[in-house]
Amino acid sequence: TPNNVLEQLSLKEKVIVVTGAADGIGLAVAEAMAEAGGHVALWYNSNDAAVSRAEELAHAHGIKSSAFKVDVSNSEQIEKGLAAVVEKFGKIDVFVANAGLALCKPILEQTLDEYKKQMSVNVDGVVYCSKLVGAIFKQQGFGNLIITSSMSAHIVNVPVDQPVYNATKAFVTHFGKCLAREWRDFARVNIVSPGFFDTKMGAGPEGLQEAYRMSTLGRQGHVKEIKGLYLYLASDASTYMTGSDLLIDGGYVL
Numbered sequence: 001t002p003n004n005v006l007e008q009l010s011l012k013e014k015v016i017v018v019t020g021a022a023d024g025i026g027l028a029v030a031e032a033m034a035e036a037g038g039h040v041a042l043w044y045n046s047n048d049a050a051v052s053r054a055e056e057l058a059h060a061h062g063i064k065s066s067a068f069k070v071d072v073s074n075s076e077q078i079e080k081g082l083a084a085v086v087e088k089f090g091k092i093d094v095f096v097a098n099a100g101l102a103l104c105k106p107i108l109e110q111t112l113d114e115y116k117k118q119m120s121v122n123v124d125g126v127v128y129c130s131k132l133v134g135a136i137f138k139q140q141g142f143g144n145l146i147i148t149s150s151m152s153a154h155i156v157n158v159p160v161d162q163p164v165y166n167a168t169k170a171f172v173t174h175f176g177k178c179l180a181r182e183w184r185d186f187a188r189v190n191i192v193s194p195g196f197f198d199t200k201m202g203a204g205p206e207g208l209q210e211a212y213r214m215s216t217l218g219r220q221g222h223v224k225e226i227k228g229l230y231l232y233l234a235s236d237a238s239t240y241m242t243g244s245d246l247l248i249d250g251g252y253v254l
């Protein structure tokens with residue numbers, strides 16, 4: 001690791017996979033990685049704008065970038081997606097398990113199908129991706145997993161009652177900490193817990209305006225304000241950090 005911190009933050013020659021990269025936080029993260037010189041694989045499910053985004057990033061930053069269609073609730077698609085990334089880029093340095101779904105309802109109003117769908121993306125998706133990329137990390141002898149959780153893993157989020165969504169995030173936060181321990185000989189694992197950000201998901205119902213004001217900074221975060229944290233975790237500036245859960249929530253959870 002270089003001594004100079006700006007050199008530590010460079011992602012030159014690193015290969016980064018980001019799930020849910022077509023929009024929102026995932027796209028901002030993919031941009032951050034490309035801006036720092038990394039080669040990026042944008043995984044998307046339904047929004048194929050990811051294909052042109054990948055081309056734009058490659059063109060703008062002189063890096064390699066491709067989009068891959070992978071449903072993270074489908075382990076076969078993940079396996080194929082990982083193999084395709086390794087074939088194209090040769091290795092995987094960083095995997096950002098960011099894709100998520102918010103079916104935010106009180107449990108008494110939530111159908112069992114909605115419950116299963118929520119679990120399949122937020123829990124199964126993170127477990128499948130981690131297990132399959134972890135095998136690659138172990139074989140390589142290096143790797144770095146970053147999981148997008150939520151401040152909802154820390155608190156009973158208000159004003160919307162959403163016990164299942166909150167609990168999926170508590171699952172992945174604790175899962176990530178356990179993986180940091182299990183993989184200590186070959187990979188780092190850290191967790192990012194965002195508060196309210198201005199994405200499609202963060203737009204939420206009307207009542208949320210009130211909730212934004214409850215944060216210490218009194219407003220929503222803009223996705224450009226989350227880029228630096230993911231860059232830090234992906235880079236060699238954070239080589240002594242593993243198993244950490246980093247809140248970035250405008251001081252909501254205090």
Ligand code: NAI
Binds near residue numbers: 021073101199202
């Ligand atoms: P978003 O809705 O803009 O992005 C979510 C992405 O996940 C989309 O690109 C979507 O296509 C993808 N996705 C959904 N199901 C998928 C599947 N089965 N396979 C592959 N991709 C799938 O939302 P946002 O805000 O960018 O969310 C990113 C992550 O941040 C999520 O894990 C979310 O739970 C988390 N988060 C967001 C907060 C916010 O206020 N925006 C707050 C706390 C956490």
